[in-house]
Amino acid sequence: MNTSRRSALGVITSSATAFLLTETPMAQPMPVTEAIFCIPGMWDGRSDFIRRVVTHEPKGRFMFAGMVLADMQEKEHVGLEVQPRDPQIKRAFELAGQGKLTEAALAAIDRHASVAYLRAPPRLLEERAKVAKFTKLLESVGGLAIKVESTGVAHTWERWSQLVSGTAFDLYAAVVTLVADRDHYYSCGMHNFSLPDCEVPRTLSPDAAAELMNRFNHWRLTETPVLADQHTFSLTSTAPRYRIQLEADARHAADEPFFNPHGLWRLSVA
Template identity: 35%
Template sequence: MESHPSDGPVEIVLGIPGHWPEPDAIGQAILSQSERLFFAGSMLIDSGTDSTLQLDVADHDPQLQRAFELSASTPHDPQLLKAIGSHTYALYLIGAGGSLDAAQNMMSTAIELLDAGGLAVKVESSGLSHSAERWRELAERRGVLALLESYVTLVRSEEQFYTCGMHNLGVRDLAIPGHLSPEQAAIALQGFSQYLLLQNPSLSDGDTFSPGPQFPTYRLVAEPCTLYPEGDLLYNPFGWWRLLPA
């Protein structure tokens, strides 16, 4: 896997709701279900990935069901949404991101928390949620394409189509003009995101990219991230690539 620095400013935050009867039961469930996790206070030690992470416990959030519904990678089963709506606590796993390896390690740790009673996973640092089954499937697949599906979402505004969450993987987010068709935008953004992560190219302002010989060519413009303020979970410190029709 590509090795971008993982000790920089990027944090991955994963939200995992569940039906634990009391806070003490969370630690007990983790210890009983996982051979590699140790939970003490707000710290979670994962011997499987040799990492120390922060694990915050939040009380019931009446807005969480709706948040999962709106952020679903694919529509969630109504029974899952109902279960999320009646959750007692939500765990927030916080760890270093900014590389493919770091993102994969966070996926692995989150599975241990699903085993301990978690219902689903919401990537708070991109606004994308997955059922437990989907998260396990993506984690088992490994690789760049699975990480993109896990951590990155495509968003449409009036002015542009853009990705959100590429900073979790250590690269710039992408934007393309909104006057293009959704199909054109998706092909360009998905193709370029895969190119960035699979090839790790050296790129500069004015370089060009095309998803293939039958598709348009785009000129690349490097920009800072201005859509979200610095410190926001969605802020990308690496910046953006803006793709403009050449």
């Protein structure tokens, strides 16, 4: 599986502070997907991967059978596949790293022997400790770096560890990216939290668009408001108001890892 992304909007900016919301809430049940993580590694195929997992200290705590990686002590598991070397993976990490992966890191990734794909439920706020544990295990047994396959953003292990163990906004920054097309700026990756993404008009400056999207997404992630079409949203009492409308994700095919089955909130000036 190899999914590179278009250029991201820029650096994730500030966290949420103050918001205004109007009108009566309404909820709609939505389908779910998976959070998928790509980890190229130095293990020489599935048998070598299994050997490294079961001999990892403390021996016998972790097991890999079928397509399940399990922590026998904590009775937890995630889905996992081991696939052959992918000659395109260096380029995929280069694009997804958005200039933050060094040439040395990319060269190491290019020397990978096989690739692991870890799958977790799309509830990363609740699942973060489990995901952090299993990705740390993959690092320890020879994983070289990590790419959020369901978003298309890559990190060094040091950066990933800092983000996944940090605040809710750090976790958001780990798995959500901001992208531009001809008419809109939009986020990609909120389906990793089982939430819709958002988009704003391209008439905004890149900095203003990033601020609006990041704060809108972070607020929904941490405050869990129940929203409906025609609600209005504003950063402050004096800032512009935006009317929201839930739309289907028309940018990605339903079988693509980037696809958000929950759709996206379109923010238009009210």
